[in-house]
Amino acid sequence: MKNLLFTAFVFFALIVSCSKKEPADLYPADSAKASYDTVAVDSFSNGATSVDVVRQIRMSSQRYQDSIKEALKLQEQEKKLKEELEKENKKTAEDENKKAGEEKKQKTSEIPAKNEIKTE
Numbered sequence: 324m325k326n327l328l329f330t331a332f333v334f335f336a337l338i339v340s341c342s343k344k345e346p347a348d349l350y351p352a353d354s355a356k357a358s359y360d361t362v363a364v365d366s367f368s369n370g371a372t373s374v375d376v377v378r379q380i381r382m383s384s385q386r387y388q389d390s391i392k393e394a395l396k397l398q399e400q401e402k403k404l405k406e407e408l409e410k411e412n413k414k415t416a417e418d419e420n421k422k423a424g425e426e427k428k429q430k431t432s433e434i435p436a437k438n439e440i441k442t443e
Contacts, residue, residue: 381387
């Protein structure tokens with residue numbers, strides 16, 4: 324009797340666990356649809372574009388051209404700033420040289436005057 328109940332329980336468990344279940348719907352009707360083509364395109368198949376063609380398309384786009392123009396403007400501004408800084412540095416260096424030269428002249432003119440007084 325116990326064996327009969329045990330085998331019935333095992334048989335019932337096998338039937339329940341091995342029964343065919345309906346799979347859940349992987350693509351429900353209310354799911355969001357992609358607005359673009361999701362089919363993979365092989366690089367050698369019809370409709371595939373080469374890397375060079377894609378590069379040319381990107382380079383000819385308006386956004387790319389605008390970015391090039393912006394980069395050129397930034398380079399020009401940097402050059403102008405560097406030139407202005409160099410001019411200012413040259414002016415300050417010249418001013419310092421002039422001041423140093425004037426101080427040397429004053430010192431050299433003072434030293435002979437002192438020597439002349441001492442020798443007399």
